[in-house]
Amino acid sequence: MDNLEFSQENIKAQKKKYYASFLWKLTVAIVIVISLQFIILIPVSVIKKMLLIAFTNPASSLSGLFEYSTFEKILSVLAAVIQLIVLTITDGAGALFLYYMTKKTACSPMKRDMPFGYWLVTFLICFGLGGIFMLIGSIVETIVLAPGTVIRTLFNNLLAAAPGNVVENIIYADDSWFYFFAQVLVAGIGVPIIEELFFRKLVIDNTSKYGFGAAVMISAFSFAAFHFNFRQFFYAFALGLLFAYVYAFTGKIKYTIAFHIGYNLYSALIMPVATRMMPKGTIESLLESTSLLSENLKANPDMAMDAYNIFWEDLKGIAETPGFIFGISVLLLVRLFYFLLIFVGIVLFVSFLNKAIKVRKEMPMGEKGTKRCAAFNYGAVLFYVLSGTIFFVYYLIANITSLFGG
Secondary structure, rough: OOHHHHHHHHHHHHHHHHHHHHHHHHHHHHHHHHHHHHHHHHHHHHHHHHHHHHHHOOOOHHHHOOOHHHHHHHHHHHHHHHHHHHHHHHHHHHHEEEEEEHHOOOOOOOOOOOOOHHHHHHHHHHHHHHHHHHHHHHHHHHHOOOOOOOHHHHHHHHHHOOOOOOOHHOOOOOHHHHHHHHHHHHHHHHHHHHHHHHHHHHHHHOOOOHHHHHHHHHHHHHHHHHHOOOHHHHHHHHHHHHHHHHHHHHOHHHHHHHHHHHHHHHHHHHHHHHHHHOOOOHHHHHHHHHHHHHHHHHHHHHHHEEEEEHHHHHHHHHHOOOOOHHHHHHHHHHHHHHHHHHHHHHHHHHOOOHHHHHHHHHEEEEEEEOOHHHHOOHHHHHOOOOOHHHHHHHHHHHHHHOOOOO
């Protein structure tokens, strides 16, 4: 009995060492990504502000060449190009570091083909899971952020691109077609490829020695945590779990890359096209009117009818903008189609759940207690500390910005 207990403890220690060895490398890879982004992007932001300040100087030679708004837009475009390049390169740098550190120990799952019918069903399920868990993430983020932003958040979610993406703030900094093509290339194609190689192939190839159970959980959780905000965390975890199971079962990363690109292209291609059908400035006006309604209702609850009348007058004024009715019709149709995809995805998920469970039982998921070994070791602790710190800083800054009206 003593020998058996010693053997079990020895195996447990080996498992912890195995997972810790990879997780600290994953943590360092993410630190490299974030550090490079800060090192490069902060100076870019400072230089942009300095140039704008210099432009307002009457003695500046730049002030005679452009209008201030034109000069600001040029700088925004240049800054966005740099940000897009940096995001792609830094993510790739982290993936390359992780590949270099683990190339001798990586072991890919057995290769299997995935029939197109199953691929299509799984792709539609992506929208069902993504839609439900994005709603959960939006609710959690609304609670975490400063109160009083519920209406604005919901309205913004209605009009903005769905599903959200880490680079959407860059893309929507301007409504030019340059940003549209940049979003398609980077958010729609480039980022999904890098993230699938990073969080699916590299992670699962290096954490599946003791079964796929722990590997898919590490893949999904690290992918979700890498987004560093609650709005994206929940749906990224759900989709990450689905993608991880597909890769673990098929051993072919091309399937999950195709899922990821297809899902992201909805936000990078279809929604931006629909959004650009709206007359320029009308979406901003709608958001401002909605924000004003929220503020009026909060400041004077007894004057709710007056607040709604003001809001209604604003809406009528915006609706008279040439092209607004056509633009809002296209935008709402695209959104309705997205909600239809969510509904179909949920129905398919429920319908195929039993089959998915049977497939999962056929996979070597690992012995009982393996996930605990993967979750509790020094490498995992380092990853938790890093992720928790970044989440805290992100929401601290967001709340401070909200308090000061930023």
